[in-house]
Amino acid sequence: MDHFHYQDGELFAENVPVAKIAAQFGTPTYIYSRATLTRHFQAYQQALGKHPHLICFAVKANANIAVLNVLAKLGAGFDIVSVGELERVLAAGGDPKKVVFSGVGKQPHEMRRALSVGVHCFNVESIAELEQLQAVASDMDTVANISIRVNPDVDPQTHPYISTGLKENKFGIDINEAVAVYAQASRLSHISIKGIDCHIGSQLTSLPPFLDALDRLLALVDALEDKGITIQHLDLGGGLGVPYQNEQPPAPDTYASAILKRLGGRSLELIFEPGRSIAANAGILITRVDYLKPTATKHFAIVDAAMNDLLRPALYQAWQEIIPVTPRHDCPPHTYDVVGAICETSDFLGKDRALAIQPQDLLAIRSAGAYGFVMSSNYNTRNRAAEVMVDVDQFHLIRKRETITEQLANEQLLPE
Ligand SMILES: Cc1ncc(COP(=O)(O)O)c(C=O)c1O
Numbered sequence: 001m002d003h004f005h006y007q008d009g010e011l012f013a014e015n016v017p018v019a020k021i022a023a024q025f026g027t028p029t030y031i032y033s034r035a036t037l038t039r040h041f042q043a044y045q046q047a048l049g050k051h052p053h054l055i056c057f058a059v060k061a062n063a064n065i066a067v068l069n070v071l072a073k074l075g076a077g078f079d080i081v082s083v084g085e086l087e088r089v090l091a092a093g094g095d096p097k098k099v100v101f102s103g104v105g106k107q108p109h110e111m112r113r114a115l116s117v118g119v120h121c122f123n124v125e126s127i128a129e130l131e132q133l134q135a136v137a138s139d140m141d142t143v144a145n146i147s148i149r150v151n152p153d154v155d156p157q158t159h160p161y162i163s164t165g166l167k168e169n170k171f172g173i174d175i176n177e178a179v180a181v182y183a184q185a186s187r188l189s190h191i192s193i194k195g196i197d198c199h200i201g202s203q204l205t206s207l208p209p210f211l212d213a214l215d216r217l218l219a220l221v222d223a224l225e226d227k228g229i230t231i232q233h234l235d236l237g238g239g240l241g242v243p244y245q246n247e248q249p250p251a252p253d254t255y256a257s258a259i260l261k262r263l264g265g266r267s268l269e270l271i272f273e274p275g276r277s278i279a280a281n282a283g284i285l286i287t288r289v290d291y292l293k294p295t296a297t298k299h300f301a302i303v304d305a306a307m308n309d310l311l312r313p314a315l316y317q318a319w320q321e322i323i324p325v326t327p328r329h330d331c332p333p334h335t336y337d338v339v340g341a342i343c344e345t346s347d348f349l350g351k352d353r354a355l356a357i358q359p360q361d362l363l364a365i366r367s368a369g370a371y372g373f374v375m376s377s378n379y380n381t382r383n384r385a386a387e388v389m390v391d392v393d394q395f396h397l398i399r400k401r402e403t404i405t406e407q408l409a410n411e412q413l414l415p416e
């Protein structure tokens with residue numbers, strides 16, 4: 001059963017009526033389902049079974065510490081891209097030994113903190129970064145575990161802004177240069193080679209690009225072995241897509257089983273860094289209709305969420321389903337552009353949606369648990385949304401709605 005579903009003519013999150021959450025905490029509010037997060041995470045775990053593995057949730061997809069805590073308790077590791085994300089993982093009770101540190105621009109202070117808490121591995125993305133890490137580790141008299149993030153030049157067939165494994169992207173080290181970079185790393189006194197890594201893009205909806213990348217990485221593992229460099233883990237990144245509309249991506253267990261099969265008898269530990277496939281469909285964003293505005297050419301539904309709350313439609317023309325919380329049958333549907341109050345024409349949450357709605361009705365934007373709240377901003381001096389977690393028939397405020405007082409607290413006037 002879907003954990004967001006209609007029952008008796010209204011939308012429920014697990015066993016809680018969504019309207020009840022809106023009545024208590026207002027709108028716009030993100031609502032997450034603990035059961036869905038758990039189910040998605042466990043699908044990966046179960047598919048990999050006894051094969052040595054680590055599922056590192058990509059914190060960038062949803063960084064709320066209650067969400068991270070739910071996953072940490074299930075045994076998750078975490079993929080981070082900043083020291084800020086590391087502090088969130090620690091605050092959420094995550095195990096630093098299960099953390100992989102990705103990203104093209106790690107700063108020395110971030111390396112220092114990650115080394116001091118003992119992260120599993122740095123996914124190194126350039127020679128300059130490798131040298132910086134050697135310097136920091138040497139200064140701390142410690143050893144940094146690394147894998148090289150290889151850019152395998154595979155087309156992930158996704159939106160160009162979220163494709164990362166092509167030669168022209170800024171990510172990783174060209175696969176043709178990887179052997180030389182590993183050889184260089186093997187000569188560094190405070191670097192220990194552990195793994196190999198890639199991440200080719202996000203919202204991939206088919207297996208072949210993953211398998212293609214995996215084959216290229218395995219060939220590299222063999223070439224390195226021939227040179228006396230043994231790789232212990234293979235990190236295939238994240239990137240598995242979700243059904244937003246009509247897409248039919250493989251489910252996490254199908255994906256994980258296919259990868260495992262392709263590994264053959266190799267004993268390499270497998271690391272995945274899924275974000276979206278765990279969190280996206282574990283969340284909705286609820287919003288209230290403020291005004292209906294018919295014009296000569298369109299019907300606009302102006303709602304209290306906007307592009308500052310959910311940026312994906314404005315940034316990628318992403319499509320996310322918009323449904324009424326309490327469907328009504330007393331007025332005809334119209335085709336609406338569902339828009340926010342921000343002074344930008346790109347401020348829309350959905351275009352051309354058939355909805356039967358009246359002012360004050362509640363709407364839910366689906367698939368909002370990943371790259372939703374984390375990409376929100378204060379543009380137009382709007383306060384960030386609240387976040388709520390539903391757990392069977394309970395619901396908990398896991399981040400309170402921001403206030404203007406909190407926004408102003410960090411600013412000050414120039415001295416007289
Ligand atoms: C290095 C890395 N790992 C993991 C992820 C998570 O990707 P997704 O949310 O598509 O699973 C990303 C984002 O695309 C990433 O850049």
Ligand SMILES: N[C@@H](CCCC[NH3+])C(=O)O
Pocket residue numbers: 060162202203312370371
């Ligand atoms: N923010 C993107 C995904 C970015 C993936 C990060 N590497 C999205 O909403 O689809």
